[in-house]
Amino acid sequence: MSTRPKIRTLPLITGVVVAALAVAMGIFIPTIAQSAEDHAACRPDGVFLQTGVNVPYCDVYDADGREKMGGPDRRVIGYFASWRNGSNNQPTYLVPNIPWGKVTHLNYAFAHIDGANKISVGADGPNNPHTGMTWPGVPGAEMDPTLSYKGHFNLLTKYKKANPNVKTLISVGGWAESGGYFDDNGTRVNNGGFYTLADDQAKINTFADSVVTFIRKYGFDGVDIDYEYATSAPHAGNPLDFTFAEPRRARLMAGYVNLMRTLREKLNAASAADGQYYMSTAAVSASGWILRGSESYQVTQYLDYANLMTYDLHGSWNKFVGPNAALYDDGTDAEMQHWSMYSTYGQGYLNTDWAYHYFRGSMPAGRINIGVPFYTRGWQNVTGGTNGLWGSSSLADQTKCPPGTGSDVGSTVPCGDGAIGIDNLWHDDDTTGREVPSGANPMWHAKNLEDGITPDYLDDYGLDPVNDPADRVTGDYVRNYSSTLVAPWLWNNTKKVFLSTEDEQSINAKADFIAAKGLGGVMFWELSGDYRYNSTKGQWEMGDTLVSALYNKLNNAGPYGNLKANGPMPTEQLNVNVTLSGYAVGDANYPINPEMKITNNSTTTIPGGATLEFDYATTAPCDMSQQSGWTLTNGPCGHTGGNNNGGLKGDFQHAKMTIPSWQNIAPGASAAVKIVYRLPISSPSNYKLTFGGKSYRLSVDHPRGTGTGPNPTDPTGSPTTSPTVSPTTSPTTSPTAGPCANPAWLATKVYNGGNLVSHKGHNWRAKWWTQGEEPGTTGQWGVWADLGAC
Structure with a gap:
């Protein structure tokens, strides 16, 4: 039973009268009272509202729409890589190695889309690490005999029983399996994956239904979609997927939206049936170039939260030597300078702060988690820069660029000369079995390089330091740190090798950023890259140093930001939808010039002269304009002038449009206006429509306090219960000052x-x-x- 008081603020007769007026005008006024069966109070702000389904949000969220995590204030989300299972004679990282007391969520990597358009981890059998493999003699890896499956899934279920507050999600796709999958023999099957699945609603339905069956069978708390990438940007994603991706660029985002909407609807229905809420999340790009081709990222409403892949921001796919995952821009990013970003826009977009603000434009801070890498990126033969930083490294023979880079795709920017051998322990192989030069290493290996240690595991990774000079620890790897970028790196002046790293100093600074901005938390790729020092062996190995630092910082960070708007919003809601569409494709999408369509789903006419206000992300300059004869003004502006060195100064730019006096928008009708902006933003939000002396918030924002259940709100805007005014909704006018009886301000609170x-x-x-x-x-x-x- 609910312990929240049921408060009646209006007599019944008044409620009936107000309800009748609301029906006539197509207005919804949120209610105070929420029954135990009506979970609307727990629905997070901005999450898709599905009518007619009593989604049990309160299973996972509290009455303020914040996720319940059993103690910690912010999320600590780790990816578990299923292939660290010992099958390749390399060191294992198994479920017992997870620091269960230091994480709040685990994303299991990866499931894939099989030939029948269903989620799959391959056929059951003793060699299947997910459901069949066992690890005899490994302490803690004993199977739970009560379960019908073995492998990692058995151990996850077993350890969740002892750690019930940790949520597990099955992650689907990833870089290697977004457009295909690896069969039981390790051969890649190029079936199109997400690219072809999202072409057809019937295929999407099959996949979504299979996800529900899968998570019920194996005890997962939800699904994490890692689709890399639904963008019109040419040659984005895995080169193995270009056959499917390139001819579909113009419709990839629309397919992604259909996929995520269907998945959320199917999960909602299953949640209501099971009395257990199933989560849907996504790993999302942080690159401004990819996001420019991702329209207005219309999937955010279907996500419990977004995990920002705020890494791989620089790498050996081009010549610009820089940090893998800088928190801030420093105004001297060589790649940004090459593309005249500073002189044209005043800001650089290859940093965590910019990516956070992109999504903050359409989501509460608490539904956003930034990503940190537990691996390196690096180059060799670097010239210029400061100890390599912002230097240059181009592959000598540009006809041999790795697939998808440089001359391979006709790029005007040379591909980089990626580090190899001892500086590339976690490298991938190309389709011919050759090492892909990229300077990819777990952080524990980077620590050994930093300390000049020749470790005992080199042979496990195919390195031969006796016979191959590239596999030897040569020269000094000197740690450098930029407090402006919040980025460490190793510089080997002998070899001219630059390796971008993470360590306690940068991790603690990023945790402080998360706490200060009210973010939901952090995601990291991946658990087995973390480190600790083995004093017996005298070397660094897999551990939990960075996870512990994150948890310790975020455990008592205070509640995260749970609302989209930073200021008061109207208490009354009008059922009006706003969509952006008609984006140009690929590099033609500049300036960004979509059509904003306003659709009146209420029962009252929106008159000419009405004003529509909204916020948009500070990732674009505060100079939005229109091309349809409407009036558009900007301001107040959250960030203006100068670069974004040290971070964007505010969350939102603000725009106000006046509907032409001759253009009424009748019930069921629409009006459209072409808008123009110059850098990517996610969907505008915090809409406010004003006419007739009153202001309304719009249903397109899916604001908190409305929902489904025994008394669902009619999506036409007609409430089915007597409306009252919610005390949790900010009033449109400021409270009176009154005496100095309010609590004194405290700097630490x-x-x-x-x-x-x-x-x-x-x-x-x-x-x-x-x-x-x-x-x-x-x-x-x-x-x-x-x-x-x-």
Whole structure:
């Protein structure tokens, strides 16, 4: 039973009258009361609202729409790589090695899409690491005999019984299996994967149904889709997938949206049937180039949260030597300079802060997790730069570029000269079995290089330091660190090798960023790359140093940001949809010029002269314009002028459009306007429509406090219950100042939007999440609103 009080703020007769007016106008007014069976109160802000299905959100989320994690305030999500299972005679990383007390979620990598368009991990059998393999004699790896399956899945289920707060998700796809899969013999089958699946709704239905069956069978808490990539950017993703991806570029995003919508609907139905909420998440690109071809990233509404792949931002696919996963831009990124990003736009986009703000434009901070790599990227034969940073490294023979890079795809930018041998322990092989030069190493190997240690595992990875000079530890690997970028790296001046790394200093700084911005947490690829020192052997090996640092920092970081808007929104809602479409394809998508279509699904006419306001991400300059004869103004602007050295200054740019006086939008009708912006943004959000002296928020935002259950809200905008006003929704006017009776502001305390404090003789209201920002110092557009003297 619910322990929340059921409050009636209006007499029944008044409620009936208000309901009748709301029906007539197509308006929904959120209700205070939420029954134990109506989970609307727990639905996270902005998550897709599916009518007619009583989705048990309260199984996973609390009454504020924040995820319940059994203690920690923020997520610590680790990918578990199934192939570290000992089958290749390399060191194992098994389920017992997971630091179960230091993670909140585990993403199991990977399942794939088989030839029947179903999720699969291959045929059962003793050599199947997922469901059949066993590890006799390994402490903690004893199978649970009560389960019908063995392998990693058995151990995951076994350890979850002892750690019930840790959620497990099956991750589908990944770089190697987005467009195909590896069969039971290890041969890649090029079946198209996500690229062809998303072409056909019947195939999507088959896949989504199979996911429901799969997670029920193996006890997963949800599914993580790792589709690399649904973008119109040419030659993006795995070169093995180009046959399928290139001719479909114009429709990939639409297919992705259909896939994620269908998957969410099927999971919702299963959740309602089982009384257990099943999550849907995605690993998403952080590259501004890929995101420019991803339209307005319309899938965010179907995700419980997005895991940002804020790594691989620089790598040997081109000549620009830089950090794998910088937190900030420094204004001197060689790749950004090459493309005139600073002189044209004033900001660089190959950094974690920029990617976070891209998604923050359409999602609450708490539904966003940044990614960190537990592996390196690197080049050899580097020239210029500062100890290699922002130097250059081009492969000498550009006719031999790895597939998908340089001359192989007709690029004007040379492919890089990737590090090899001892500097490339975790390398991939190409289709002919040759080493792909990329400087990829687990962090524990990078620590051994840094300390000049020749470890005992080189033979396990096919290295021969006796006979091959490239496989020897040669020269000094000196650690460097940029506090501006928040990025460490190793520089070997003898070999001119640059390896971008992560360590405790950078991890702690990123954890501080997560806490300060109110983010949901962190995701990392992948668990077996973490390190600890083995004093008996005198070398670094697999461990949990970085995971422990993340957990310790985030465990008491305070509640994450649970709302999209940073300020007050209207209490009344109008059923109006807003879509962006008609994007140009690939490199032609500049300037970005979609059609914004406003569809009136309510029962009241939107008159000419009405104003439509919305926020959009600060990843684009504050200069949006229109080409359809409407009036559009920008401001207030969250970030203006100068580069984004040290991070973008705010979350949102703001735009206001006036519908032409001659253009009424009748019920069921639409109006369209061409808008123009210059750098990628995810979907605009926090819409506010004003006419007739009143302002309304729009249903397209899927705001909290509305939902389904015994008394679902009619999607036409007609409430089926007596409407009242929700006290959790910010009012449209500021509260009166009153006496200085509000609690005194404390620099160490976390404040959320709507919290009141007193400070230096004034009352103040927090507009959004904040900590350590003193009232009176944040300016007109800052976090604290001055309510006057007291």
